[in-house]
Amino acid sequence: MTPGRPRTQANATAAGADRRDLAMPDLLALLTAACLAAERGQWDEATRTRTLSFMFDGFRPR
Secondary structure (H helix, E strand, O other), X not given: OOOOHHHHHHHHHHOOOOOOOOOHXXXXXXXXXXXXXXXXXXXXXXXXXXXXXXXXXXXXXX
């Protein structure tokens, strides 16, 4: 993706702050689906913020 991505991921892995079962295609699919749903469903700002918060919390390591 970007030149800094491997280093960022290595730092996250070293800190135990990544999910090893989350791959980039999964992340892109989830974010795309959320964006399309928000756009087509005309979600208000509070709903968009809350939904993204739930998604990002779910990406934290178990």
